[in-house]
Amino acid sequence: MSNSSNFWYVYIIRDKLNRLYTGISNDVLKRYCAHKEGRGSKFLKGMQPIELVYCSEPLGKIEAAQYEYKIKKLTKKTKEQIILNKTDISQFFK
Numbered sequence: 001m002s003n004s005s006n007f008w009y010v011y012i013i014r015d016k017l018n019r020l021y022t023g024i025s026n027d028v029l030k031r032y033c034a035h036k037e038g039r040g041s042k043f044l045k046g047m048q049p050i051e052l053v054y055c056s057e058p059l060g061k062i063e064a065a066q067y068e069y070k071i072k073k074l075t076k077k078t079k080e081q082i083i084l085n086k087t088d089i090s091q092f093f094k
Contacts, residue, residue, distance in 0.1 A: 008064035010071065012054035012083060015047035020079050022071045024064040028055050054083045 009028050013021045013035060021043050025031035032052050034040040044050055059067065067089050071079065082089065 007058035008061045009058065010054075010056040010064050010067045010089060011052060012071070012079065013044065014051045014053045015044055016049055017047065019043075019047070020053075020076060020083075021050075022068055022079075024061075024068045026061070028052070054086070056089050 006026075008024050008026050010022065010024050011028050011032070013023070013032070015021065021035075021041065023031065023041070031040060032050075035044050035050055036048065038045050038048075056064070056067065071082070071089070074082075
C-alpha cells in the first residue's frame with residue numbers, strides 16, 4: 001500500500017452494522033485512518049468500529065475508479081466473495 005500517487009487501490013471497509021463501504025485511494029492507510037477519525041466519508045461517520053477488509057493490487061487511477069464503480073453495483077453477497085477469496089478484481093470483471 002504505497003503512498004505513491006502513481007498507484008491507486010480499491011479498498012473495502014466493514015462498519016459496525018456489517019455494511020460495506022468501497023473506495024479508492026493512493027494511500028490506503030492514510031485514508032483508513034481518516035475514516036477511523038470520522039473524516040473519510042459521511043457513510044462511515046459514526047459507524048465505529050470499522051475494519052479494512054479488502055485492498056486491491058496497485059492500479060492506475062482510472063482503472064481503480066472503474067473497479068470502484070463496478071464493485072459498488074455488486075450485491076453484498078458478491079462483495080463478500082471478493083473479500084473472502086481476496087479476489088484479484090481485474091480477473092473478476094473480465
